[in-house]
Amino acid sequence: xxxxxxxxxxxxxxxxxxxxxxxxxxxxxxxxxxxxxxxxxxxxxxxxxxxxxxxxxxxxxxxxxxxxxxxxxxxxxxxxxxxxxxxxxxxxxxxxxxxxxxxxxxxxxxxxxxxxxxxxxxxxxxxxxxxxxxxxxxxxxxxxxxxxxxxxxxxxxxxxxxxxxxxxxxxxxxxxxxxxxxxxxxxxxxxxxxxxxxxxxxxxxxxxxxxxxxxxxxxxxxxxxxxxxxxxxxxxxxxxxxxxxxxxxxxxxxxxxxxxxxxxxxxxxxxxxxxxxxxxxxxxxxxxxxxxxxxxxxxxxxxxxxxxxxxxxxxxxxxxxxxxxxxxxxxxxxxxxxxxxxxxxxxxxxxxxxxxxxxxxxxxxxxxxxxxxxxxxxxxxxxxxxxxxxxxxxxxxxxxxxxxxxxxxxxxxxxxxxxxxxxxxxxxxxxxxxxxxxxxxxxxxxxxxxxxxxxxxxxxxxxxxxxxxxxxxxxxxxxxxxxxxxxxxxxxxxxxxxxxxxxxxxxxxxxxxxxxxxxxxxxxxxxxxxxxxxxxxxxxxxxxxxxxxxxxxxxxxxxxxxxxxxxxxxxxxxxxxxxxx
Ligand code: ADP
Numbered sequence: 001x002x003x004x005x006x007x008x009x010x011x012x013x014x015x016x017x018x019x020x021x022x023x024x025x026x027x028x029x030x031x032x033x034x035x036x037x038x039x040x041x042x043x044x045x046x047x048x049x050x051x052x053x054x055x056x057x058x059x060x061x062x063x064x065x066x067x068x069x070x071x072x073x074x075x076x077x078x079x080x081x082x083x084x085x086x087x088x089x090x091x092x093x094x095x096x097x098x099x100x101x102x103x104x105x106x107x108x109x110x111x112x113x114x115x116x117x118x119x120x121x122x123x124x125x126x127x128x129x130x131x132x133x134x135x136x137x138x139x140x141x142x143x144x145x146x147x148x149x150x151x152x153x154x155x156x157x158x159x160x161x162x163x164x165x166x167x168x169x170x171x172x173x174x175x176x177x178x179x180x181x182x183x184x185x186x187x188x189x190x191x192x193x194x195x196x197x198x199x200x201x202x203x204x205x206x207x208x209x210x211x212x213x214x215x216x217x218x219x220x221x222x223x224x225x226x227x228x229x230x231x232x233x234x235x236x237x238x239x240x241x242x243x244x245x246x247x248x249x250x251x252x253x254x255x256x257x258x259x260x261x262x263x264x265x266x267x268x269x270x271x272x273x274x275x276x277x278x279x280x281x282x283x284x285x286x287x288x289x290x291x292x293x294x295x296x297x298x299x300x301x302x303x304x305x306x307x308x309x310x311x312x313x314x315x316x317x318x319x320x321x322x323x324x325x326x327x328x329x330x331x332x333x334x335x336x337x338x339x340x341x342x343x344x345x346x347x348x349x350x351x352x353x354x355x356x357x358x359x360x361x362x363x364x365x366x367x368x369x370x371x372x373x374x375x376x377x378x379x380x381x382x383x384x385x386x387x388x389x390x391x392x393x394x395x396x397x398x399x400x401x402x403x404x405x406x407x408x409x410x411x412x413x414x415x416x417x418x419x420x421x422x423x424x425x426x427x428x429x430x431x432x433x434x435x436x437x438x439x440x441x442x443x444x445x446x447x448x449x450x451x452x453x454x455x456x457x458x459x460x461x462x463x464x465x466x467x468x469x470x471x472x473x474x475x476x477x478x479x480x481x482x483x484x485x486x487x488x489x490x491x492x493x494x495x496x497x498x499x500x501x502x503x504x505x506x507x508x509x510x511x512x513x514x515x516x517x518x519x520x521x522x523x524x525x526x527x528x529x530x531x532x533x534x535x536x537x538x539x540x541x542x543x544x545x546x547x548x549x550x551x552x553x554x555x556x557x558x559x560x561x562x563x564x565x566x567x568x569x570x571x572x573x574x575x576x577x578x579x580x581x
Contacts, residue, residue, distance in 0.1 A: 001301055004308035008132050011089055018081055023140060025078040030144030032071045033286065034152055039063045041279030048274055078137075086133040090125060093311075097121050100314065105321040106386040107346045112314070115198025120310050123193060127307035130300060138297045142290035149283040149290075156276045156283075160266060164259035164284060171251040172295050175244055182240055183302035190306060192233045199226035248295070252288055259284045321385055327405040330412065332493060333396050336360040336383070340392035343378060351390065352378045354547035362493070365517070365525040367535025369565065370544035376528045377418065377498050379544065385409050414492030416500040420483040422474070427456075427482065428463045434486040442489055449515040450485035451508050452478070476503035484512065494524045501527075501534050509534055532569050541565070 005012075012019060043060040046052040101108070101117065153161040203210065203223045210219045263277040272280070336359070343353035352375045360366060368376045382394060385406050394401040401409060414434065422430050431443050438446075443463075447453050455478050459465040467474060467482075474482065480503050487495060495516070501509045513534060516525055529535050536555040543551035543558070543565050551563050558565040 001305055003312075004128070004131055004304055007308060007312055008089070008128070011092070011132060015085055015088070018085055019136075022078060022081055022085075022137070025074050025081075026137060026140045027144050029071050029074050029078060030141045031148045032067050032074075033145070034148045034283070035067045036064050037279050037282035037286070038152065039067075040282065041273075041275035043275070044278050045273045045275030082133050082137055086129050089132050090129045093125050093128065094121060097125070097311070097315070100317075103319055104317060105319040107320060108314075108317055110346050113194070113198045115196075115201050116194040117314070118201070119190070119194040119197050120314055124190070124307035124311045127300075127303050128311055131304045131308070135297060135300060135304065138293050142293045142297070145286060145290040146294070149286045153280055153283045156280050157266065157272050160259065160262055160272070160280065163262055164255050165287065167251055168255055168287065168291055171248060172291060175248060176295060176298050178244055179240075179299050179302075182237065182299075183306075185236065186302050186306050189233045189237065190310060192229050196226040196230040199223050245292075248292060252291075256281075256284060321388055321406065323406055324403060327408075328399065328403050330396060330404045330408045332362070333412065334362050335395075335397060337395040337398075338382075338392070339395060341379075341382065341389050341394060342391045343382065343387065344390045345378075346387070352547050353382070353389075355392070356547075356549055358542065358549060358552075360524060360526075362524055363522055364539045365527070365537070367538035367541040368526065368528040368544060369530070369532065369535060369541060369568075370550075371564075374544040375547040376544050378547075380496050380498065380526055380528060381415075383409070383413050383494065383496070384415055411490075412493040413496060414487030414490045414494070415496045416480075416483045416487045416498060418499045418502075420479045420500075422467050422479060422482060424467065426461075426464050426466055427459065430467055430482060431486045431489050434489040435491075438489045442491075443485075445519075446485040446489035449488050449512070449519055450481045451504075451511045451515065452481040452485050455481065477505070477508065480504055481508070481512075492523070494526060495520065496526045496528075497534075498528045499530060501529060501531065506531075506533065513537065532565075532572055 039060050043052070043057075046056055046060075097120070150161065150165070153165070200223060203219050206219075210216055259281060263272065263280055266272045267274050267277050338356045338358045338360075341353055341356045342351045344351045354375075356379060368380060370376050382389060385401065388402070396404060396409070423433065428443060431446060432438060434446075435442070444453075447456070447463075455474075456462045480500050484497065484500055487497075501512065504512070509531065510533070513527075517537065525538075527535055527538065532555075535541050539554070540552055541555060541558060542549050543563070545564065551558060551565055559569065
């Protein structure tokens with residue numbers, strides 16, 4: 001718990017004035033309700049002893065109205081302030097979390113699922129906010145009421161106080177010991193919740209594929225299983241609460257019974273007045289909510305500590321790919337050299353790239369071919385600096401890629417991935433993501449090169465047509481061409497088409513390749529393709545198998561002797577295009 005408070009130290013420091021105000025208001029609103037109870041007792045005594053005067057009567061009535069009104073007004077200020085603090089904190093924490101997620105490298109996204117990361121930013125973050133708001137509120141308020149009421153009770157009669165309230169703390173202590181069991185279970189519950197979130201997300205995202213394959217029922221069963229697991233987990237917690245929470249009411253009833261019994265005995269024997277007994281009983285009544293509240297506060301510590309741990313686990317992660325001190329800027333390059341580069345994904349047990357040596361000269365067009373899973377995508381993605389290479393090095397103009405500013409290195413590249421990520425924005429805005437400062441002419445030119453212009457006629461509002469989520473409203477080919485236009489509008493030093501021409505027909509592919517040759521003469525193009533027609537005019541073609549470069553040469557050079565390229569090429573021109581690929 002101390003740790004959780006420490007993690008929020010920056011917020012308490014920043015908002016210390018509001019917290020002091022809340023503290024003072026809480027003390028006031030916890031103590032002011034004690035006064036009307038006392039006034040009522042005094043009024044009853046004045047009536048029974050026949051000492052009530054008109055002046056006293058108005059004083060008592062006035063007091064009975066004044067103090068609740070004051071409490072109400074202070075409560076308004078208090079609740080406004082604490083709610084504002086709560087909103088501020090959750091907003092700031094979410095902002096920090098998102099910033100941190102953007103800073104992190106790809107390894108984090110390999111380790112954690114989307115559902116898990118979202119659960120930490122919602123459910124867990126909510127629990128942490130509770131710590132800085134209602135947890136503090138309840139602790140201070142309830143403690144204030146309990147101390148105030150007990151002091152007033154002792155002032156009436158210490159023996160009566162001891163007899164009627166001693167079992168309460170003992171009962172709470174015992175109940176909380178029982179509840180400790182729940183603490184261990186909460187961690188499991190959080191995992192079940194994250195799994196449910198992930199499952200629902202997957203169903204929503206994959207709804208089209210699920211329908212296309214008639215898998216609705218299967219998917220429903222799978223999602224329902226995850227939801228049921230979450231519901232059952234909640235039931236388990238609720239059942240526990242249902243059994244143990246009413247137990248305190250039983251204990252409280254016993255205390256009340258003792259207070260009435262012993263108190264009446266004392267009144268009969270003139271040890272206390274009737275008014276004292278009424279006041280005393282009101283104080284005993286006042287103890288109920290704070291005691292339950294305090295025990296709930298202790299109980300909520302479980303979920304707060306776990307939530308804080310889960311949230312902090314992500315916040316403590318440091319990216320492995322980060323800028324060195326004083327990184328070098330890079331806007332252009334002459335050569336990029338792969339030197340004995342090996343690469344293994346963080347949670348894999350084999351090298352996907354198994355020793356690559358290659359020099360890329362600026363202005364070259366390079367084709368990359370090879371069987372599926374050979375490591376082509378992994379190899380060229382090394383230029384995006386998503387991960388550090390496992391061994392070897394990539395040199396840009398003789399210096400390690402690690403010495404350059406990560407942002408600059410990424411800016412050298414316009415990457416068109418296999419899975420096109422399009423946003424729910426207009427076609428134009430989707431292209432502008434590549435270069436937010438691009439002019440209309442530049443957008444138009446990018447569309448020309450990507451052969452996307454012809455698609456605009458088919459779109460209802462041309463380039464202003466809204467693209468549905470993940471590009472759902474466009475055909476596969478249109479999505480590819482739009483993604484290519486987005487990369488081209490950046491006019492990058494290196495354009496990478498990572499199997500980005502697979503969904504376009506042969507004619508469109510030929511058009512795009514011809515446009516690239518014409519407009520990107522000075523720039524570097526890397527084209528990963530399954531269809532050899534996309535790479536046949538490249539300056540050099542790299543053949544990759546099992547994470548290694550097994551052949552390198554121009555189309556004509558590679559066709560001069562028997563090799564994988566020649567074999568596949570012959571198959572393709574015979575028509576067995578994708579067999580074995
Ligand atoms: P290609 O582009 O030649 O089809 P990839 O580079 O996509 O090959 O994949 C090469 C190997 O790396 C495959 O065995 C694949 O399972 C593995 N792989 C690809 N991406 C990841 C990843 N993010 N995490 C772990 N393994 C991966």
